[in-house]
Every structure is written in structure tokens, then in C-alpha cells.
Amino acid sequence: MRYRIAAVASLAALSLSACAGGGTPATTTTAPAASGQELAVPTKPVTITFEEAMTIGTLKPAMEKLVSDFQAKYPNITVKLQGDPDYATMYTKEKAEVQAGNAPTMGQAYESWASYFQSGGALTPISELAGTDTPTEMSTFYKGVQKDLALGDGKTWMWPFNKSVLILFSNADMLKADGQAAPKTWDDYASVMKAVSKNGVTGSTIDPGSATAAAFGTQWFEILDKSNGGTLYDADGTPHLNDAGAVTALTYLKSLKDAGALATGKNYPGETALGAKKGAFDISSAAGYGFEKATVGGKFNLGISALPAGPAGPVNELTGTNIVVFKNASTDQKAAAWAFLKFITSPAEQAGWASTSGYLPVTAQALPLMQDFVAKNPYETAAVSELDTAFALPPHSWIFKCQGYEATAIQDVLDNGAAPTAALGTAQTACTAAKAQG
Amino acid sequence: MTATTTARPALATGGRRPRRRAPARDFRTTRWGWAYSAPAVLIFAAFVIVPTGYTFYVSLWKWNALNPAMSVYRGLGNYQRLFDATQPTFLSSLWHSLYFSGAMVVGGTALSLALALLLQRGGALLNASRVALFLPHATPMIATSMIWVWIFNPRFGLADWMLHSLHLPTSQWLQSSTSAMPAVIVYSLWHEVGFTTVVFLGGLAVLPNELSEAARMDGCSAWQEFWHITWHQLRPVTVFVVAITAITSLQAFTQFYQLSDGGPVYATTTLSYLVYQEAFVLSDTGYGAALAVVLFAVTVFFTLVRRRTATGADSALT
Amino acid sequence: MTTASSRGIRSVIKTGRAGRLARRALALLIGAAFVFPFYWTVVISLGRPGEFSDFPPVLLPHWDWSNWARAWHAAPWVRLFGNTVLIASSTVLLCLATSLLAGFAFGVLRFPGRKFLTMLVLAVLMMPGTVLIIPDYVLASDLHLLNTYWIQIIPWGASVFGIFLVRQFFLAIPQEILDAAALDGASRLRVLWSIGIPMVRPALVIIAVNVFLGSWNSFLWPVIMTSSSMDSSSTVQPVEVGLSTFASAEGTDFPGLAAAVTFTTLPVMAFFLVLQRQFIRGALSAAGGVRG
Structure with missing residues (x-):
């Protein structure tokens, strides 16, 4: 396989055309890009591979649409999707592929994964593709998305892909019957949760995540911390997992659990409980709307609202991954990958992608092109506006481990009744050790 | 049986004693033995033995998997880290391995022996039950464990619904550190006892019956007969079942991966799962390799202990 | 009996x-x-x-039946199932051959280094498999075996359990039988083929069942060693990997999963039900063989 790609690539040694995407002026050579030179789209046949996990439900057709649109525009470029069943598998595959010297051209990656790959010299910086560290396309992205593309060295190493934020799903009928309004603050949320937790209903069920993977419950904790004015990690990745904000956040979760208003589970438990009318709320990704709707199955009105705010104002966290370009691709493949990245983040493609997949468009320019979808999904406007302010954890390789320690602390408190201070103290120690290990 | 017991000592000494007639010895003694073993040994060498050697080597380094040139020699540093680690501690993972394996060996063996006694011989109905018992073993863990996550759901699952219907106390199953391991064991027993029961059934079927009849004539109770005669005669089969179960449960992985992710709070993080977590997910390759070496040592240790304590007509696997 | x-x-x-x-x-x-x-x-x-x-x-x-319809269209199940059958049955055949030869060598033949090889093979059983996947992946990549049926068959084509079960059966065969055949001038392969195989047949049955189920149970290995393109008609992935696509990143289609679990395990169950007499009898006699 590698041979074939190499052969194809060497055939395409010279690029003759000026068919660059995104309206930027094209150069006429594919020689390794010196600074200031954007890679031109190759005109000879070239195949690029993309390791991705958009393999289920509406995600799959949305992904395939992006590829077929791209191939229609650039018939000489073939995009081969290497689909994986889930993110954990995808990460393992990418690591194995890099180690075996047959990395894909591109792959989906969270920030901490990208940091790990970059530390091993496995990535191509965006500047090598675009000729600049800040390509013009970046300025069209939402601000939170823009900030999410750099690694610890401050350089741009990633390009946005399936981005979303968390939103609050609710059983609108249940809230109405109980005379409750959509909560505006986390304090409101706690009192509504406690009020509706009766007759077999538990306010909400969350997945706290595990030692090897964060889940929406982990992110909720991170959001609560920040909305309490806390900072879980400094920009250089120094953890503050047992600072006041974090302890307050976890104590908040514990009080809900102790009041019988919060339960824990696995495999999207909040969605399940909501659908079974055994839960009033579910904090989940905006991209999960299609799944929530299917689970509810028309049994009641599905309410959707922005996350409540904390003392430090409204806070949201980015979910989803970016795309990285691996190092050992040929120049033509890199050029083709760059064309692909620009293409899929163009407004028209983002509009189509967002409408089908449920993920949020990364550029506001897509919204006018998806008015039908926005009209049918009124939460979309509010959700995308949060992309400007949503935060992401700093991109360091150990953050992946440390999120596991966060999740473990949440489990210890909610499942085992441990004291938040003690559990977070353990997490802090472990995370500090992980940072020292690098 | 007699043939085996006479054959084995001769084989054990490598057949150097010239006990047999010349043609027979020539037939058995041949360097071609290497060629006969070669296909299997080559496969093992390529995919297990060499990578195992590599794992031993890697365990001495702070290994940079993406770029081995950037690795730093640590000596026994990774092994020291075993004892410094807090999340989870090495000893807790070792304990979880022993907890799971112990429960599977004792519970699995006792349960499958009891089931074999219940289901031996008999008509179509008992045969149907035997088939029912074996069915879980014939389905992939990846599929059935997904179903069992749902069964163990403390709010909607079948397990708690049944306990509730029977007015028994319900459990948090996979959602609590104390009940998570028992839940995984329940699932694993469901998946595995079909096989071991059938092995016991096989053992029961070929037992000679004179001793039992004699015992009954001597006025032994059914229980005494079982304890002194049947159980005793089944000993080689039991040893086989124990050996197989011990090794597979020390290495068990899929059920932990699917059911509990090693949690909550590492309550189901066995050594085998920890190896996966460190080497595979968290990319701490050198440390994961050190853990793998330790798990290897633990398995070898238990095998040797059992070999020492086992005597007589035990299976080769012991 | x-x-x-x-x-x-x-x-x-x-x-x-x-x-x-x-x-x-x-x-x-x-x-x-x-x-x-x-x-x-x-x-x-x-x-x-x-x-x-x-x-x-x-x-x-x-x-x-809507869950079934949805799940059925989510992946090329027939192709995936065919892959599973092909992979599992090839693995079984290979494993039977290697177990028979090595079991014969360890149980009957005497040669220098036999004890060493026996211990080496036994040690294979003790190594935790998960840690070997990445080195094996690198090896498979160097051999250009990724994304092939071969990488899903060959590494599993030898079984410690199988070798020792066959060895055990050979140890239980009265020496005189094999020696008498050899005395008649039959070659070793001939003795193995015409006398050995019939006598260890129960062991072969149980090896076949176990290896088949083991292959059908493998999950991490095919996921790592093959790349999926679920609608491609050329995928070499087995059906278990198709199942895991339901455990998705953004939601869980549980009824769909239940449907997929049902229609992928039904054929194997049916196969087992039809052959259960042979399966169980094989296990029965293997247990008898274990007794030695």
C-alpha cells in the first residue's frame, strides 16, 4: 500500500496548475515549502488518507459528502477514509501507524494527542502547508476555535474539524408540569434538579469518564470549575486540580448526588435516562442532538438551552477534535491535504457538514447558508455564539492522563462517597507526577 | 491409563535410557523433531517470543515510541516506578488480578462441577440445558458484554429489576467500587462456565463405575460417595480446569475493557488491564512494558507453584 | 459411556x-x-x-423490525460475516496442522532441545497479549501484511493449548501401537497421518472449536491490524469490528446494537446447535484424554 501511494506520488512530481482552494494565489511548484510559500494543489493523481471516527449515524454520510464534494472539485485527488469505531481505537491506530512508519496523511486528534505526536516529531506544522503560521482562513473561524489550533510552542499545528460545545437537554414537559423554568445559573440548576427528583426521577445521570477517557461528566466538572473562577491548568500545563474552584465544583456535584438528584452511569446514561423519563436533564454535546431526539422518540418535548452560568459568568468548553497532518507524507500529499483542510472549512461545506452531522460550523460565514437548519434547530445560534468564548484545556500530552485523574476523582466522590478535597488532592499529586514524567 | 504412567517417566528423561527395541528407538529419536515443531515455533517466535524480548528491553527505558532514538535509558527505573505509582497502586492491581482469578478458579470450578453433576446424562431436556449453558461461550465477548452493560444498569437494567422483583437488595453493579468486580465476575462466569462444565461432563462420562457401586454397597451416603470417589477420580480433570481458568483469568482483558474500563476508581484495574492502559492508551511504553514483564513473572510463578504442588496424572498444561 | x-x-x-x-x-x-x-x-x-x-x-x-433494518444497512454484514468465517476456519485449519505436528514432536519424538522448545512454547502462554500488539503491528507493517486476511490468520495459527492437548493424547496412546507401525517400515509422517490422527481426533475437535471461538472472539487485534472502510466491498475486517461501530463517539444506538448482536450471533448459534452433539462429544472425549 505504501509503495502504491509512493509510486502515485512520484508520478506527480511536478504540479502545473493554479487551482488552489480558498481563493488564495497559487504557486507553481510543489517543492518543499519554504516560509511564505503556500503549497499548491497538485494536478497529478494523488491519494491521501484520513484516519477518522465519523463512522456512525448521520456522521458517516456527512463525512462522505465532504469527501465526494472535494473529489468532485479536485478529480485528481483521492481521499481514502480510514474509519475507526471510536476515538480510543483511533488514537491507538494513529500511534501504531506512526511507529510503523506508515502514518496516514491526516488524522483527527485532540489537543493532547497532537502534543504527543508533535513531541515525537511526527507532525507537519500548518506553516509548512500554508506558508504562514496564521493562514487567512483562520481569521474566519470563531475565536475559541482559533485559539484551539496551537500547541505549547505557540505555533499552529492543527486545523479545526468536528467542533461543538455542551448544551443542556431537558424534558420540557416534565419541567412545565412541575412549574420549573429553564435554569439560568448553576444554583438554579441545582434547585430544579432537586425539585424534579421524585417518583423515580433523578435529575440527571452523568458519565464521569474513566482513567482512560474523559466524558461529558468530566467536562461538566471542568466547566463548573471555570465558572467558579478556577483554573484547572495553567497555559504551561501546571495542574491546579485541588484548588478552591475545583473543590467547590466537585462539592456541588456531591451535594446533588447526596440529594438523590444526580446519578452516574456509562454509555451516554443521561440520554438514556432522559429518554426513559427517568431524568429531567442531560448535559451533552450539541452534536448529540440527533441521538437525543432518537432516544426520546417523540415521547415528550425535548427542551434545549444554553448551559447555566456560574459566578464567573457563562462558561463553555469545546468538544470534538481537530485535524493534524503527519510528517512522512509526500509534498504532494501534504499539498492535497492542505487543499482538503481548506475545502472542508469553507463556508459552503461547513454549512452542509453542520446541517447533516450536528456539529457546529467553525465559521460564522456558514450560518447564512444553513438557514433551513437553523430555523428547525433554534439552539444552533446560541450554541455557535459560544464557540467564541468556549475554552479548551491547554495542549500538553499529560493532560490526557490528568483528565483520567479528574474522572477518577469524580468517580471516587460520586460512586464511593469520598471527600472532594481528598479525591482531588490525589488527582493533583498524580497529575503533577505525570507532568514531571512528560 | 497404565500406558501413560509407564510412558511418561521414559519421556521425562529425554528417552536416553535404551528401553526399547532398536527400530522403535530410531523411530522416536530424530532431529526431525525440530522440523515438526517448526511451524508452530516459528509463528510463536515471530509474533510472541521476539516481541516479548523486545518488551523486556523496552522496560529498561523511558521509551519514546514515536521516535526510539529519543529514548532514555532508565535501568530498573520503570520497575521502581511500579512501587511509587499511586493512581493506581501496583499492589492494588495485583490484588484485583488475584481477586478476579481466585473467584474465577474457585467459583468457576465449583459451579461447573455442580452443573456437570446436575446435567450429566439424561434426556432431551438435560441436553437442551447443556446447550443453553454452552451458548454464551459460543458468542463473542465484544457483543455480549455490550448487552451486559445494559443488564447491569442500576436504573433500567434487568439485574436490579430481578433482584427487586424477588424483594432482594439491589446493587449498583458497575457503578460502585465494591460491586464492580463481582459484576465482572458474574458476567465472566456466565461466559465461561459452559466450556468448563462440558469438560467436567466429559470427565464424568468416562469414570469407571465399579468404585461407586462398591461404595454404595458399603453403605456410603450419596454425598460421601461423591466426596470420596467421584471427586477424587475427577482430580485430573479438575487440575486441567483450574490450570486453564487460572491462566485465562490472569490474562483476561475484554470484559474489563468493555464492562468497566478498569473502574470505578481502578476497582477493576487488573494487571492485565493496567498493561493495556499504560502501554496502549497512555503511551507510557516503557512503564507498560515493565508491568507486562511483572504480569509475565506472576503467571510463571503461579504455574510453577501449581506444578510443584500437583502430582500424578496431571495434565501437561500444569 | x-x-x-x-x-x-x-x-x-x-x-x-x-x-x-x-x-x-x-x-x-x-x-x-x-x-x-x-x-x-x-x-x-x-x-x-x-x-x-x-x-x-x-x-x-x-x-x-425497524431496528433490524437500520442496523442491517449500517455495515456490509454479509461481507463482514464472510470474512469472519474465512478467517476463523483458516485459522482453525492452520492451527490443527501446527498443533498436530508440534504435539506429535513433543509427545512422541525425542530430539535434542525438545525440553527447551516445550518450555519456550509454554512460556508463550504466560505473556500478556495486549502489550504485544504494537510490536506486532510494526512487524506486520514491515512484512506488508496490514489490511490482509493473512495478518488475522497466521499469528493465531499456533495454539499452546492445542499443542499440549495433542501432546497429551499422544502420551496416552500405548507406545506399542506407534512403535509397531514404525516397525512395519512406515515413515513418521505416515504414522502420524494414519495412526496418530484417528487416535487424537477428539483433541482435534476441541481444538477446532476453541480456536474457532477464539478467532470469533478476537476484537482488539483486527481493529488494530486492519483499516475499515465499512461500505467498501473489499474490507477484510471481521464482523466483531462491525459490531463495535455501534459503540459510537456521540451516542449509543442500543436497539440497533441489539439487532446487530442478534443477527451476527444467530448463524454461529445455529451452527453450534446443528453441531452441538459433535462439539460436546469432542469436549467430552478431550476431557477423557486429559485424564491420561
Whole structure:
């Protein structure tokens, strides 16, 4: 396989055309890009591979649409999707592929994964593709998305892909019957949760995540911390997992659990409980709307609202991954990958992608092109506006481990009744050790 | 049986004693033995033995998997880290391995022996039950464990619904550190006892019956007969079942991966799962390799202990 | 088998009509308990939308096939299932051959280094498999075996369990039988083929069953060693990987999963039910062989 790609690539040694995407002026050579030179789209046949996990439900057709649109525009470029069943598998595959010297051209990656790959010299910086560290396309992205593309060295190493934020799903009928309004603050949320937790209903069920993977419950904790004015990690990745904000956040979760208003589970438990009318709320990704709707199955009105705010104002966290370009691709493949990245983040493609997949468009320019979808999904406007302010954890390789320690602390408190201070103290120690290990 | 017991000592000494007639010895003694073993040994060498050697080597380094040139020699540093680690501690993972394996060996063996006694011989109905018992073993863990996550759901699952219907106390199953391991064991027993029961059934079927009849004539109770005669005669089969179960449960992985992710709070993080977590997910390759070496040592240790304590007509696997 | 006496429960519970009845009832109950999760899976897969999360659980199917339709279209199941069958049966054949040869060598032949090889093979059993996957991946990549059937067959084509089971059977065969054949001038391969194989047949049956189930149970290995393109007609992935696509990143389609679990395990169950007599008899005689 590698041979074939190499052969194809060497055939395409010279690029003759000026068919660059995104309206930027094209150069006429594919020689390794010196600074200031954007890679031109190759005109000879070239195949690029993309390791991705958009393999289920509406995600799959949305992904395939992006590829077929791209191939229609650039018939000489073939995009081969290497689909994986889930993110954990995808990460393992990418690591194995890099180690075996047959990395894909591109792959989906969270920030901490990208940091790990970059530390091993496995990535191509965006500047090598675009000729600049800040390509013009970046300025069209939402601000939170823009900030999410750099690694610890401050350089741009990633390009946005399936981005979303968390939103609050609710059983609108249940809230109405109980005379409750959509909560505006986390304090409101706690009192509504406690009020509706009766007759077999538990306010909400969350997945706290595990030692090897964060889940929406982990992110909720991170959001609560920040909305309490806390900072879980400094920009250089120094953890503050047992600072006041974090302890307050976890104590908040514990009080809900102790009041019988919060339960824990696995495999999207909040969605399940909501659908079974055994839960009033579910904090989940905006991209999960299609799944929530299917689970509810028309049994009641599905309410959707922005996350409540904390003392430090409204806070949201980015979910989803970016795309990285691996190092050992040929120049033509890199050029083709760059064309692909620009293409899929163009407004028209983002509009189509967002409408089908449920993920949020990364550029506001897509919204006018998806008015039908926005009209049918009124939460979309509010959700995308949060992309400007949503935060992401700093991109360091150990953050992946440390999120596991966060999740473990949440489990210890909610499942085992441990004291938040003690559990977070353990997490802090472990995370500090992980940072020292690098 | 007699043939085996006479054959084995001769084989054990490598057949150097010239006990047999010349043609027979020539037939058995041949360097071609290497060629006969070669296909299997080559496969093992390529995919297990060499990578195992590599794992031993890697365990001495702070290994940079993406770029081995950037690795730093640590000596026994990774092994020291075993004892410094807090999340989870090495000893807790070792304990979880022993907890799971112990429960599977004792519970699995006792349960499958009891089931074999219940289901031996008999008509179509008992045969149907035997088939029912074996069915879980014939389905992939990846599929059935997904179903069992749902069964163990403390709010909607079948397990708690049944306990509730029977007015028994319900459990948090996979959602609590104390009940998570028992839940995984329940699932694993469901998946595995079909096989071991059938092995016991096989053992029961070929037992000679004179001793039992004699015992009954001597006025032994059914229980005494079982304890002194049947159980005793089944000993080689039991040893086989124990050996197989011990090794597979020390290495068990899929059920932990699917059911509990090693949690909550590492309550189901066995050594085998920890190896996966460190080497595979968290990319701490050198440390994961050190853990793998330790798990290897633990398995070898238990095998040797059992070999020492086992005597007589035990299976080769012991 | 016919000469063996009755013992165990049959005599523990007094052999009367009541005892027999109690024994049957208990057996029925236990059998039902083991099968119940499968029944429930089928019920869920035939349930109406959203019904799977009802509590108390729905225990009768509503014959709504929409989950089946959705799951059926989610992956090229027939192709995936064909892959599984091809991979599993090739692995079985290879494994039978290697087990037979090595078991014969270890159990019958004498050669320098035999003890060393025996210990080496036994040590293979002790190494935790998960840690080997990445080095194996690198090896497979160097050999250009990624994304092939070969990488899913060859590494599993030798079984420690199989080798030792065959060895055990050979140890149990009276030496004179093989020696007599050799005396007649038959070659070793000939002795193995015409005398050895018939005598270790029960071991081969149980190896075949175990290796087949092991192959059908593998998950992490094919996921790592092959790349999926789920609608491609050229995928070499087995059906278990198709199943795991349901455990998605953004949601869980549980009724769809239940449907997929049902229609992928049904053929194997049917296969097992048809052959269960042979399967169980093989296991029975293997256990007899284990006794030595």
C-alpha cells in the first residue's frame, strides 16, 4: 500500500496548475515549502488518507459528502477514509501507524494527542502547508476555535474539524408540569434538579469518564470549575486540580448526588435516562442532538438551552477534535491535504457538514447558508455564539492522563462517597507526577 | 491409563535410557523433531517470543515510541516506578488480578462441577440445558458484554429489576467500587462456565463405575460417595480446569475493557488491564512494558507453584 | 459411556420420581437463566423506538423490525460475516496442522532441545497479549501484511493449548501401537497421518472449536491490524469490528446494537446447535484424554 501511494506520488512530481482552494494565489511548484510559500494543489493523481471516527449515524454520510464534494472539485485527488469505531481505537491506530512508519496523511486528534505526536516529531506544522503560521482562513473561524489550533510552542499545528460545545437537554414537559423554568445559573440548576427528583426521577445521570477517557461528566466538572473562577491548568500545563474552584465544583456535584438528584452511569446514561423519563436533564454535546431526539422518540418535548452560568459568568468548553497532518507524507500529499483542510472549512461545506452531522460550523460565514437548519434547530445560534468564548484545556500530552485523574476523582466522590478535597488532592499529586514524567 | 504412567517417566528423561527395541528407538529419536515443531515455533517466535524480548528491553527505558532514538535509558527505573505509582497502586492491581482469578478458579470450578453433576446424562431436556449453558461461550465477548452493560444498569437494567422483583437488595453493579468486580465476575462466569462444565461432563462420562457401586454397597451416603470417589477420580480433570481458568483469568482483558474500563476508581484495574492502559492508551511504553514483564513473572510463578504442588496424572498444561 | 454408572446429583437427590422431577426443573431453570440475556436482546431489538429504556423492562417483543433494518444497512454484514468465517476456519485449519505436528514432536519424538522448545512454547502462554500488539503491528507493517486476511490468520495459527492437548493424547496412546507401525517400515509422517490422527481426533475437535471461538472472539487485534472502510466491498475486517461501530463517539444506538448482536450471533448459534452433539462429544472425549 505504501509503495502504491509512493509510486502515485512520484508520478506527480511536478504540479502545473493554479487551482488552489480558498481563493488564495497559487504557486507553481510543489517543492518543499519554504516560509511564505503556500503549497499548491497538485494536478497529478494523488491519494491521501484520513484516519477518522465519523463512522456512525448521520456522521458517516456527512463525512462522505465532504469527501465526494472535494473529489468532485479536485478529480485528481483521492481521499481514502480510514474509519475507526471510536476515538480510543483511533488514537491507538494513529500511534501504531506512526511507529510503523506508515502514518496516514491526516488524522483527527485532540489537543493532547497532537502534543504527543508533535513531541515525537511526527507532525507537519500548518506553516509548512500554508506558508504562514496564521493562514487567512483562520481569521474566519470563531475565536475559541482559533485559539484551539496551537500547541505549547505557540505555533499552529492543527486545523479545526468536528467542533461543538455542551448544551443542556431537558424534558420540557416534565419541567412545565412541575412549574420549573429553564435554569439560568448553576444554583438554579441545582434547585430544579432537586425539585424534579421524585417518583423515580433523578435529575440527571452523568458519565464521569474513566482513567482512560474523559466524558461529558468530566467536562461538566471542568466547566463548573471555570465558572467558579478556577483554573484547572495553567497555559504551561501546571495542574491546579485541588484548588478552591475545583473543590467547590466537585462539592456541588456531591451535594446533588447526596440529594438523590444526580446519578452516574456509562454509555451516554443521561440520554438514556432522559429518554426513559427517568431524568429531567442531560448535559451533552450539541452534536448529540440527533441521538437525543432518537432516544426520546417523540415521547415528550425535548427542551434545549444554553448551559447555566456560574459566578464567573457563562462558561463553555469545546468538544470534538481537530485535524493534524503527519510528517512522512509526500509534498504532494501534504499539498492535497492542505487543499482538503481548506475545502472542508469553507463556508459552503461547513454549512452542509453542520446541517447533516450536528456539529457546529467553525465559521460564522456558514450560518447564512444553513438557514433551513437553523430555523428547525433554534439552539444552533446560541450554541455557535459560544464557540467564541468556549475554552479548551491547554495542549500538553499529560493532560490526557490528568483528565483520567479528574474522572477518577469524580468517580471516587460520586460512586464511593469520598471527600472532594481528598479525591482531588490525589488527582493533583498524580497529575503533577505525570507532568514531571512528560 | 497404565500406558501413560509407564510412558511418561521414559519421556521425562529425554528417552536416553535404551528401553526399547532398536527400530522403535530410531523411530522416536530424530532431529526431525525440530522440523515438526517448526511451524508452530516459528509463528510463536515471530509474533510472541521476539516481541516479548523486545518488551523486556523496552522496560529498561523511558521509551519514546514515536521516535526510539529519543529514548532514555532508565535501568530498573520503570520497575521502581511500579512501587511509587499511586493512581493506581501496583499492589492494588495485583490484588484485583488475584481477586478476579481466585473467584474465577474457585467459583468457576465449583459451579461447573455442580452443573456437570446436575446435567450429566439424561434426556432431551438435560441436553437442551447443556446447550443453553454452552451458548454464551459460543458468542463473542465484544457483543455480549455490550448487552451486559445494559443488564447491569442500576436504573433500567434487568439485574436490579430481578433482584427487586424477588424483594432482594439491589446493587449498583458497575457503578460502585465494591460491586464492580463481582459484576465482572458474574458476567465472566456466565461466559465461561459452559466450556468448563462440558469438560467436567466429559470427565464424568468416562469414570469407571465399579468404585461407586462398591461404595454404595458399603453403605456410603450419596454425598460421601461423591466426596470420596467421584471427586477424587475427577482430580485430573479438575487440575486441567483450574490450570486453564487460572491462566485465562490472569490474562483476561475484554470484559474489563468493555464492562468497566478498569473502574470505578481502578476497582477493576487488573494487571492485565493496567498493561493495556499504560502501554496502549497512555503511551507510557516503557512503564507498560515493565508491568507486562511483572504480569509475565506472576503467571510463571503461579504455574510453577501449581506444578510443584500437583502430582500424578496431571495434565501437561500444569 | 454406556457402562458408566449414575452418580452425582442423580444419586445425591434420591432417585425417585420426585428427585428426577426436581433435577429436571432445576436444570430447566438454570438453562433458562443462561439463555435469558439472549432472549432479552432479541426483545430489545424488536422493540419500538425508545422502548429499550422502559422500566420495568419490556419482556415481550413488539415485532418492530425497524431496528433490524437500520442496523442491517449500517455495515456490509454479509461481507463482514464472510470474512469472519474465512478467517476463523483458516485459522482453525492452520492451527490443527501446527498443533498436530508440534504435539506429535513433543509427545512422541525425542530430539535434542525438545525440553527447551516445550518450555519456550509454554512460556508463550504466560505473556500478556495486549502489550504485544504494537510490536506486532510494526512487524506486520514491515512484512506488508496490514489490511490482509493473512495478518488475522497466521499469528493465531499456533495454539499452546492445542499443542499440549495433542501432546497429551499422544502420551496416552500405548507406545506399542506407534512403535509397531514404525516397525512395519512406515515413515513418521505416515504414522502420524494414519495412526496418530484417528487416535487424537477428539483433541482435534476441541481444538477446532476453541480456536474457532477464539478467532470469533478476537476484537482488539483486527481493529488494530486492519483499516475499515465499512461500505467498501473489499474490507477484510471481521464482523466483531462491525459490531463495535455501534459503540459510537456521540451516542449509543442500543436497539440497533441489539439487532446487530442478534443477527451476527444467530448463524454461529445455529451452527453450534446443528453441531452441538459433535462439539460436546469432542469436549467430552478431550476431557477423557486429559485424564491420561
